[in-house]
Amino acid sequence: QVQLVESGGGSVRPGESLILSCGASEGTVDYYTIGWFRQAPGKARERVACISGEEFTLSADSVTGRLSVSRDHARNLVHLELNNLKAQESGAYYCAADLEPAIHCPRTDFSDHSAWGRGTQVTVTS
Secondary structure (H helix, E strand, C coil), rough: EEEEEEEEEEEEEECCCCCEEEEEECCCCCEEEEEEEECCCCCCEEEEEEEEECCCEEEEEEHCCCCEEEEEEHHHHEEEECCCCCHCCEEEEEEEEEECCCCCEEEEEEEHHEECCCCEEEECCC
């Protein structure tokens, strides 16, 4: 059974960058579709990026050009690089795995995935 763990969160100033990582405390993240979700205070959890088992990637319109998602096969990690961060992008960031094979990223809801992490906090403040 796959269990996920996020890391890399922290407090940064607007315009700075962070790299979040998603790994597996049990199992592997390799070959599975991994979605990254953000939950800002008082708001619903939303998907901000995804990488499929076929290396297809996508990102939300609000972060396109400032965010990238990639795999580190050697370390069994999926990274989410956040650049030029904005204050409204503060929140808890979660990764979730879709264990069914998929070329693209079909699942947009956090609860539709098969494994989840507990989140890592990102705070963007001046």
